[in-house]
Every structure is written in structure tokens, then in C-alpha cells.
Amino acid sequence: MPTQPHAEAHRSPAAIERWSTDAVPPAQRLDYWVGAVCEGFLEMEVTSPQARHFDAMLESAPLGTPALGIGVNRVRGSAQDVYRTRRAIERSRSNFYYLLCKTDTAWSVEQEGRSARMLPGDAVLVDSRRSYAFHFVQSADTISLELPTAWVESWLPDAPGQLACRIDGSAGWGSVLSRFVQQLTPEAASAPPLPPRLLADQLGGLLALATGPGVAAAVEPGARAALRRRVLEATRERHAEPGLTAEAVARELGISQRSLHRCLAERGEGSEGGTTFATALLGFRMQAARRMLGDARFDRLAVAEIGFRVGLRDASHFVRLCRQQLGATPGALRLARIGHRAGG
Known part of the structure; x- marks a missing residue:
């Protein structure tokens, strides 16, 4: 970390x-700000395209007693990129979740392999125990x-699944949460x-409402069923792609990963129960494998090639899945078909 004057706090x-x-000359301001961030928040790295003309202010106050453990921070300043690195995490004595809301311009956040473009008024949750990046391109x-981590996880049992997911500040409970956060200033x-x-x-109740099952429940049942069908159809069409992810399917459909997982988890039409993306994808792959192993036209293909054609690169993994899902190895399934035809 660059050397900077001590970031004195004035109470x-x-x-x-x-x-x-x-408090310092212009040439020292970015270095001073890094020290202020590390003292007022936690260890992070900061860069700025406006380093030569940088200015910023941080104001912080606790909400209630230290036992409650909630802090309210307001940042004003120049465009900057903020990074929470593994090295910084290792040096930190304590960690928290952070709920951020920015009302003037768009920005972006990255954590856990996810990224989200945030619009003015949107909110987002991040975890300081994991690396993240904020890109404030204008201010x-x-x-x-x-x-506190335990406090958040008492309200959000699936808190890790909410990280770096945009909470829409213009609609539903997200708009109520956004307005509440905007009012919860240091003053x-x-x-x-x-x-x-x-x-x-x-705050906890609004956070749960803005990120929990109630968000999915607000969608009309017909729309939820239609979305589920779209997700399953897109997954079926792309099942042969090795390494296919829920993120890729969600991106194709123009929805969030959270919406994808939620629509699959809900009970479908008729007696169709909830499922997961991984289970649905494996089911489509095994259906295709069963068809190919049951068709003499594919006997010229090696087992490994059939596995590859259904999206599985590892031949031994394909054999294990066939045994688990189809009841026999690929070779045994072929032999059973051939024996059945010969006996007939």
C-alpha cells in the first residue's frame, strides 16, 4: 500500500x-484516501482515472450501540475503482456484509464470478470475506x-446466493428498500x-423482502410457468455444450441467474416438482445418451464420443453417470439391446 499521511478522523x-x-495537498490525496478507506471501512485498494485532481469524503456513524454492530457510511468523491483483494482479506481482523445504494449515476460491481450493472437507486449486497470490485465511473x-455477517444470515439464509445481484430500486420491495437506505444517513x-x-x-425485513421468495411470488403464475418452460427448453437445446452454466442460459434469455434458479425451484405444471439447473441439465444429457446407446446407428461411436456428444468431456465420469442414472454402464446398455434383438 502506498505511504500516506495518517488519516485522522475528526469526531x-x-x-x-x-x-x-x-486535509492534504492535491498530489497526496489519492494515497490519503486509500488510508482513509482502510481505516474507516476495511482494507481495500483504490485507483482513479482522476488521480491528479482527486477529491473525496467519507462520513461514518454507528447505528445504536456497538452491540448492534451496524455502521452507516456515506462516500462522496471522484470516479474510482475499489478492489477487495485476497491479500487484504487475509490482513483483516473483522468482516462484514455491505449493502450499497447509489442514486446519482450508474456503476458496476463484481463478486463471486458475478457482475452487475447498477442503475441509480439500485442496491446490492457484497461480502467482505470474498474478493470484490466496484467501478464508479463518474462519481x-x-x-x-x-x-454483521450473523445478522445478515439470520435474515437471508441464502445470503451467499444474493451477492453482487442487482436489487431493482425502481420496483417492488426493492424500491422500498432503496428509499429506506437513502434515508439511513450518518446523520x-x-x-x-x-x-x-x-x-x-x-432494514432486515426489507432486505429479506427485496431478495427473498416474495420477489418471485410477485410474478403472475402464468408468467412463472412460461419462464420455467423457456429455461428448460433453452437448457435442452444447449445440453450438448461442455461446461454449460446457468449463467450462460440466463444471459441468453435476458434474465438474472436468481430468476432462473427460482423458476426452476418452484413446482411446475401438473405434478411436476421443483428442480435445479444441474439436475435438469443432467437429465437432458442422460436422455440423449439413452437414445444414442439404444440406436444401432451409433454403435460405430466409442463410449467416450457419445459422452462428448451429450456434453461430458470425461469418459469415466460419463460411465459413472450412466450407471447411476440409467442403471448400467454404456457398454452394458448396448449389449442388452443387442442381446434383446438377437433373442427376438
């Missing part, structure tokens, strides 16, 4: 801590709520209008 009577690059003006945290624990419960 006001309202218990709001402030860091500002105005960094953001409210960032520091949330509001230092002089809360309601008991802090009540505000924390309100």
Missing part, C-alpha cells in the same frame, strides 16, 4: 466521523451500510428517529 458532537482529502457518491444514525433496534429490524 463531531453528533458522533459522526469524517475523513476528507481536503463515488454512495450510502454503504456495514452489516440519521447519529440521531435516530426511532429506536436503533427497530430501525435494524425494519
